[in-house]
Amino acid sequence: xxxxxxxxxxxxxxxxxxxxxxxxxxxxxxxxxxxxxxxxxxxxxxxxxxxxxxxxxxxxxxxxxxxxxxxxxxxxxxxxxxxxxxxxxxxxxxxxxxxxxxxxxxxxxxxxxxxxxxxxxxxxxxxxxxxxxxxxxxxxxxxxxxxxxxxxxxxxxxxxxxxxxxxxxxxxxxxxxxxxxxxxxxxxxxxxxxxxxxxxxxxxxxxxxxxxxxxxxxxxxxxxxxxxxxxxxxxxxxxxxxxxxxxxxxxxxxxxxxxxxxxxxxxxxxxxxxxxxxxxxxxxxxxxxxxxxxxxxxxxxxxxxxxxxxxxxxxxxxxxxxxxx
Numbered sequence: 375x376x377x378x379x380x381x382x383x384x385x386x387x388x389x390x391x392x393x394x395x396x397x398x399x400x401x402x403x404x405x406x407x408x409x410x411x412x413x414x415x416x417x418x419x420x421x422x423x424x425x426x427x428x429x430x431x432x433x434x435x436x437x438x439x440x441x442x443x444x445x446x447x448x449x450x451x452x453x454x455x456x457x458x459x460x461x462x463x464x465x466x467x468x469x470x471x472x473x474x475x476x477x478x479x480x481x482x483x484x485x486x487x488x489x490x491x492x493x494x495x496x497x498x499x500x501x502x503x504x505x506x507x508x509x510x511x512x513x514x515x516x517x518x519x520x521x522x523x524x525x526x527x528x529x530x531x532x533x534x535x536x537x538x539x540x541x542x543x544x545x546x547x548x549x550x551x552x553x554x555x556x557x558x559x560x561x562x563x564x565x566x567x568x569x570x571x572x573x574x575x576x577x578x579x580x581x582x583x584x585x586x587x588x589x590x591x592x593x594x595x596x597x598x599x600x601x602x603x604x605x606x607x608x609x610x611x612x613x614x615x616x617x618x619x620x621x622x623x624x625x626x627x628x629x630x631x632x633x634x635x636x637x638x639x640x641x642x643x644x645x646x647x648x649x650x651x652x653x654x655x656x657x658x659x660x661x662x663x664x665x666x667x668x669x670x671x672x673x674x675x676x677x678x679x680x681x682x683x684x685x686x687x688x689x690x691x692x693x694x695x696x697x698x699x
Contacts, residue, residue: 421589421601427526427569429463437480437496439615441607444482444494449528449567449604450515457614459502459514460607461528461566464494469596472531472563472605473504473554483603491597495607498615502608503532503564506551508579511564514608517580520566527567527587528604533594534578534586535560543575552578554594561593562586566606 432440432447440447441460447453449461463483470491477489480496488494492501502511511520511530532552537544538559546552555561563586564578565571570585578584587602609615 419589420591421527421587422569423601424463424526424603425600429526430524436619438498438619441496441499441609441615442482442494443480443496444485445496446482446484448483449523449526449606450519451524456515456519457616458609458611459511460495460499461523461526462494462605462607463526463603464488464491464605465599465603466491469592469598471554471556471595472501472529472597473595488599491599491605494605498610498618499607500610501531502606503530503552506532506553507548508532508546508550508552508564508584509548510608511566511606512548512579515566517583520580521570521585522568523566525568526604527565527569527602528606529563529565529587529594529597529602530579530606531594532564532578533561534564534573534584535575540575543577546577556595557591557593559590561590561595562588563594563597563602567604 429448430451432451432453434440434445435453437443437445439453439457441458442448442462444462447460448463450456450459464481465483466481466488472491474490474492476492476495479486479489479493481488481493492504495501502514504510515523531554533555534552535544536546536550536552540560554563560573560575562573565585565587571588572584573586573588576582576584589601592598592602611618
């Protein structure tokens with residue numbers, strides 16, 4: 375029948391077209407590589423909702439130690455075991471890039487709505503991979519710890535491939551800059567958690583073992599909190615954050631003690647000065663009472679009158695001489 379419809383000469387061409395269409399269909403279903411957002415993708419190729427996850431949460435602690443702005447982790451719940459990486463849940467409107475700048479307003483799944491996905495991270499923390507390096511996450515957790523981070527999916531701010539050319543998969547090193555693409559083949563972010571899956575290309579962070587939040591419709595650059603509300607937060611410092619917090623508290627206590635001691639010293643010095651000034655004033659007052667006596671001593675006008683009388687005596691002598699004459 376095909377021979378009658380197309381002729382024998384056209385069969386090779388038909389086979390070539392069929393093979394090309396099959397290749398395109400296979401490629402469109404692949405979840406690796408990276409590509410720019412070009413409109414809506416097949417809606418069934420979306421990550422599942424986060425509503426059904428039963429998270430294992432950490433205890434409530436200082437947000438600077440937890441890594442989550444609301445003070446409680448939903449991923450990497452053992453804070454002592456993984457002090458420098460946290461899985462934090464948040465809620466925000468519409469789709470947002472995981473590299474969007476934080477607004478500075480704390481948020482979380484138990485608290486306020488996020489202005490930016492980065493707001494789920496506590497002060498002193500950032501969204502892992504926000505500068506495009508897989509090493510940001512690799513230096514804070516092992517591949518096994520990442521896979522066992524707990525129920526759910528917690529995403530880093532890196533798409534898992536630097537290109538959409540995935541046959542073969544691109545070579546990735548620690549110096550490779552990974553993008554944060556909105557949607558398409560390979561746009562999916564690197565993911566930690568029990569519900570992350572593997573794509574074809576798996577070298578973004580851990581060679582051959584990196585997992586992703588699979589679904590080409592929600593890449594790193596266009597995530598919704600309904601399906602990808604889990605964020606990986608990395609601590610800025612090199613040591614455990616608890617040490618830094620303890621240092622801040624000690625510094626604050628030292629400042630309060632110094633302030634209190636300074637106040638006591640100033641108070642004591644003020645009292646001594648007042649006492650000394652009071653003593654001087656008493657002495658001055660006593661000296662003032664004694665002055666009238668000195669004044670009496672100085673009041674010698676009476677003596678002066680006596681001298682005047684004495685000096686006036688020669689006149690009396692002249693009178694006597696006149697009489698004698």
